[in-house]
Amino acid sequence: MRTAYRTETVRAAEAALMAELPEGALMRRAAAGLAAACAGLLPRVYGSRVVVLAGSGDNGGDALYAGARLARRGAGVTALLLGSPGEDGRPKAHRAALAALRAAGGADRPASAVAGDPAAALAGADLVLDGVTGIGGRGGLRPEAAALARAARASGAALVAVDLPSGVDADTGTVDGEAVRADVTVTFGAYKPGLLIDPARAYAGALRLVDIGLTPPAGEVAAEALQHADVAALLPHPAAESDKYRRGVVGVVAGSARYPGAAVLCVSGALRGGAGAVRYAGPAGEAVLARHPETLVHPGGPAEAGRVQSWVIGPGLGDTPGVEAVLASDVPVLVDADGLRLLDPAAVRARPAPTLLTPHAGEAAALLGRPREDVEAGRLSAARELAAAYGATVLLKGSTTVVASPDPKDPVRVNPTGTPWLATAGTGDVLSGLAGSLLAAGLAPRDAASVAAYLHGLAARRASHGAPVAAYDVAEALSGAWRDVTED
Numbered sequence: 367m368r369t370a371y372r373t374e375t376v377r378a379a380e381a382a383l384m385a386e387l388p389e390g391a392l393m394r395r396a397a398a399g400l401a402a403a404c405a406g407l408l409p410r411v412y413g414s415r416v417v418v419l420a421g422s423g424d425n426g427g428d429a430l431y432a433g434a435r436l437a438r439r440g441a442g443v444t445a446l447l448l449g450s451p452g453e454d455g456r457p458k459a460h461r462a463a464l465a466a467l468r469a470a471g472g473a474d475r476p477a478s479a480v481a482g483d484p485a486a487a488l489a490g491a492d493l494v495l496d497g498v499t500g501i502g503g504r505g506g507l508r509p510e511a512a513a514l515a516r517a518a519r520a521s522g523a524a525l526v527a528v529d530l531p532s533g534v535d536a537d538t539g540t541v542d543g544e545a546v547r548a549d550v551t552v553t554f555g556a557y558k559p560g561l562l563i564d565p566a567r568a569y570a571g572a573l574r575l576v577d578i579g580l581t582p583p584a585g586e587v588a589a590e591a592l593q594h595a596d597v598a599a600l601l602p603h604p605a606a607e608s609d610k611y612r613r614g615v616v617g618v619v620a621g622s623a624r625y626p627g628a629a630v631l632c633v634s635g636a637l638r639g640g641a642g643a644v645r646y647a648g649p650a651g652e653a654v655l656a657r658h659p660e661t662l663v664h665p666g667g668p669a670e671a672g673r674v675q676s677w678v679i680g681p682g683l684g685d686t687p688g689v690e691a692v693l694a695s696d697v698p699v700l701v702d703a704d705g706l707r708l709l710d711p712a713a714v715r716a717r718p719a720p721t722l723l724t725p726h727a728g729e730a731a732a733l734l735g736r737p738r739e740d741v742e743a744g745r746l747s748a749a750r751e752l753a754a755a756y757g758a759t760v761l762l763k764g765s766t767t768v769v770a771s772p773d774p775k776d777p778v779r780v781n782p783t784g785t786p787w788l789a790t791a792g793t794g795d796v797l798s799g800l801a802g803s804l805l806a807a808g809l810a811p812r813d814a815a816s817v818a819a820y821l822h823g824l825a826a827r828r829a830s831h832g833a834p835v836a837a838y839d840v841a842e843a844l845s846g847a848w849r850d851v852t853e854d
């Protein structure tokens with residue numbers, strides 16, 4: 367499991383550790399890890415050109431110390447100092463780290479000296495270290511830093527963010543203005559939620575975690591991302607004596623005369639999620655049976671369809687979703703797509719069994735009464751708010767799929783396996799069927815949602831291989847994704 371902690375938690379853990387260590391030890395550990403990561407990105411350190419963008423705080427200090435280490439190994443290092451002016455009129459900088467850089471033969475100049483032509487200041491650089499701000503940064507980059515960040519991006523040099531890409535919000539993943547677009551982010555002690563959640567995640571590039579001995583309390587995880595072993599441990603495994611009913615039956619209420627394909631896709635996901643059987647209730651039974659003859663089809667409504675261990679309702683239902691009957695049941699219910707329209711929070715909160723909502727950003731925005739852009743810019747808080755308002759688990763689909771449970775103490779789960787190719791018609795129907803099936807197999811809503819998102823993303827990557835992918839291909843690749851996870 368990759369775990370991420372909020373800034374205040376990291377700072378508290380840092381203070382506790384610093385109290386036990388000699389002054390500057392933590393920063394030296396951070397800088398050593400950072401310099402090693404940089405050296406790994408350069409064909410060779412000796413003779414390479416490195417530019418350090420250094421703010422006035424400890425983030426700049428890390429970058430300057432790492433610059434000093436690279437300079438000692440023969441790199442030509444220049445620091446551009448971005449701190450606001452001190453009493454002597456020069457930009458403030460971490461004093462000891464700047465002295466170390468100078469002692470190692472590195473050069474430095476105020477960034478204002480290159481403001482006229484930032485591109486020229488970065489021309490020929492092999493590597494740029496972004497040490498403008500870390501967890502102490504507030505808001506987007508200031509204009510001088512923004513111009514240098516753009517020039518660094520355009521220079522073709524490897525751009526390494528120190529702890530965080532400067533300009534992104536560590537705790538929420540929001541990006542309020544301009545931010546550094548890094549190739550690699552070397553983060554210290556612990557991941558921060560912003561490194562796992564879009565839009566900030568997209569600015570971080572590849573992530574490297576440097577162990578500096580920090581141990582934030584396990585109870586204070588703010589966000590977490592499953593990995594193969596976590597998913598394998600959560601997946602249902604049929605016992606020798608299992609029959610189809612013991613493995614769980616998932617009911618699917620999806621599709622309409624107009625959208626029969628949604629029913630087929632939802633069932634195709636449900637068949638691959640570990641439930642023992644899939645019951646379909648609705649008008650698209652013929653289309654479902656044509657593709658999936660193993661489905662138990664009932665032409666009427668869910669109330670008469672027979673016993674199930676979970677319901678999935680919503681994909682392709684059109685204008686008359688009829689969610690009430692399903693919500694009245696005493697089994698876990700997943701509500702998606704058309705089922706989410708006009709969903710009554712009181713009715714969901716009053717349910718005796720758990721509910722899982724799976725909106726995309728547009729549907730979440732409609733439920734929250736907010737513009738879609740707000741949801742996309744603040745995915746973590748939108749998912750949490752919805753979960754609180756409905757007393758339900760929420761899987762918010764999109765560039766980073768986020769799962770929030772109604773208990774605010776549960777860390778949000780962030781899905782690491784997504785691919786932009788998943789943004790195509792029908793993939794959401796497959797996902798809801800899959801997650802519903804995992805619910806029927808006995809997984810808790812938060813686990814069912816995050817495991818489904820993980821397998822679905824992995825299946826899309828397998829099916830896509832970098833090319834466009836159709837929803838049915840994703841469904842067909844699910845068994846392979848399951849095997850990848852369990853055989854790893």
Ligand SMILES: NC(=O)C1=CN([C@@H]2O[C@H](COP(=O)(O)OP(=O)(O)OC[C@H]3O[C@@H](n4cnc5c(N)ncnc54)[C@H](OP(=O)(O)O)[C@@H]3O)[C@@H](O)[C@H]2O)[C@@H](O)CC1
Pocket residue numbers: 376377379380392393396421422423424425426428448449450458498499500501502503504505506507508511528529530533554555578580
């Ligand atoms: N925690 C740990 O365990 C460890 C932490 N460590 C490191 O410490 C880092 C945190 O250091 P920190 O607290 O000194 O803050 P930091 O991020 O350098 O920024 C502060 C300065 O930035 C500026 N500034 C602010 N906003 C800005 C903007 N939008 N655009 C431009 N500039 C802006 C503002 O300065 P001003 O320009 O106003 O003088 C402010 O004072 C952390 O990320 C990690 O790298 C490691 O060394 C070891 C272990």
Ligand SMILES: [K+]
Pocket residue numbers: 425496497498499500527528529530531532
């Ligand atoms: K940074």
